[in-house]
Amino acid sequence: MALNKSSFFVKISPYLNRQHVRVSQHNRCSSHFTYSPDPKPAIKGEKTKMNMFQAINNALETALRTDPKAIIFGEDVGFGGVFRCTLDLQKKYGKDRVFNTPLCEQGIAGFGIGAAAAGSTAIAEIQFADYIFPAFDQIVNEAAKYRYRSGDQFDCGKLTIRAPCGAVGHGALYHSQSPEAYFAHTPGLKVVIPRGPIKAKGLLLSCIRDPDPCLVFEPKALYRAAVEEVPVSDYQLPIGKADVLKEGKHLTMIGWGTQVHVLMEASEILLKEHDISCEVIDLVSILPWDRETVCESVRRTGRALIAHEAPLTSGFGAELAATIQNDCFLNLEAPVARVTGPDTPFPHVFEPFYLPTKWRCIDEALKLINY
Structure with a gap:
């Protein structure tokens, strides 16, 4: 009906x-909602005030700086993306490591699987989580099963897919969805959802370095509303x-x-x-x-x-x-x-x-x- x-x-x-x-x-x-910042994190060292998209940008910059095999790709990431999470990364690391893709989510995921299987640390951006569904087959039937179906001979564990999710106040039916449950049914994936800048940076770096393919759903309402004193150093936070x-x-x-x-x-x-x-x-x-x-x-x-x-x-x-x-x-x-x-x-x-x-x-x- x-x-x-x-x-x-x-x-x-x-x-x-x-x-x-x-x-x-x-x-x-x-x-x-009213944002509740985390208390001061136990991570030692210098901290600076960041909102969540800045913390994500900082995590991505850390990954590119510490891992020469890391690449970032997706629709419009070259100029910073819709939410500015990749701002200035192409200027600093070049078009070979931060580059735009066609508007084809299935292609973005498929390319990421191949790049990760070939040895790259692949960090893909799906511009909105609502549009991850064209890539669903690649993620759940290929990325999640790649290690299992090859008997652990091959894997695409160095694949991380980021996507803004959730309500934002004016997104309506195509820019407000929370699709995490679809992927939670799939053995072989990891799925994280940060609540603020400190968690976003630490969890994203953990996902990028994790041996399994990971999905990071970032609540878009928090990109600017969430502000915390975020450690400047390279740190990771536990998944699970x-x-x-x-x-x-x-x-x-x-x-x-x-x-x-x-x-x-x-x-x-x-x-x-x-x-x-x-x-x-x-x-x-x-x-x-x-x-x-x-x-x-x-x-x-x-x-x-x-x-x-x-x-x-x-x-x-x-x-x-x-x-x-x-x-x-x-x-x-x-x-x-x-x-x-x-x-x-x-x-x-x-x-x-x-x-x-x-x-x-x-x-x-x-x-x-x-x-």
């Missing part, structure tokens, strides 16, 4: 009554290790990317207005994901809330919920809750109702506490 305006309202109507006043008061002409950003005792909140900041703000309101103590976890990477940290937290709190921008059905939150139910069943005081986008295309003018805002997360948290 085709999706029309009426069916969208059927999907979205449960959120309208609770949100329309809150959206008009708190979200009009502003982001759906979640971060407990805030300790709590009544409820575990789990998110990644931009949604981490939504949960942090929701947890502060719940503590201040309802005396509810929430533990907030940034999953950091969804393939692999840190099952141990998540389940240890839920066993203590007895309640779990998962939030992501992608639609509900088969979103990665479903995998978390199933695992928590299996591993923590005897400790649960309420069913695992998911706060997500509804099962519709991403809307334009209705974006504030689509997103899992702090208000929706607070409403769901109160239901869990009162279950």
Whole structure:
């Protein structure tokens, strides 16, 4: 059945009554989150203030400087790209190492696989995550399986694919999607989603140097909104290790990317207005994901809330919920809750109702506490 305006309202109507006043008061002409910078990182040495696209640019420059086999390619990366993440890299390292490609995502991924298999450290940019789907076959049927199908004789592990993802305030259905769950179903890949500049630089360098092909989905709303004191030195952060950003005792909140900041703000309101103590976890990477940290937290709190921008059905939150139910069943005081986008295309003018805002997360948290 085709999706029309009426069916969208059927999907979205449960959120309208609770949100329309809150959206008009708190979200009009502003982001759906308040950015929470990381505390000072434990990495020693000089630090400088960077937003997230600058931190990514710094990581890419570090990779080019330290690895003569590193190359960067994609649509418009030569002049810096849409979000300026590759700004000035071609001027510094030349057109042989930083170069534009045709507007062909399948070709970008295929070229990256071949370059990595031939010995290059291949760093590809897909201009928007929404347009990664033409490259889906190359990524899941070739890159992910290359080592396995050759019996470990060949691999394309030095392949990293970057792509801006998520809501940005005006992207509508073709520039706002969060496609991480599609790739989480694929053994052989690693998938990370940074929450800010410090994580973005460290995780990107880890992916570039990882022996497996990696996808880095960068929440585009954070490119300029996220600002931190980022270490200038070359450093890496672990893939597959979640971060407990805030300790709590009544409820575990789990998110990644931009949604981490939504949960942090929701947890502060719940503590201040309802005396509810929430533990907030940034999953950091969804393939692999840190099952141990998540389940240890839920066993203590007895309640779990998962939030992501992608639609509900088969979103990665479903995998978390199933695992928590299996591993923590005897400790649960309420069913695992998911706060997500509804099962519709991403809307334009209705974006504030689509997103899992702090208000929706607070409403769901109160239901869990009162279950």
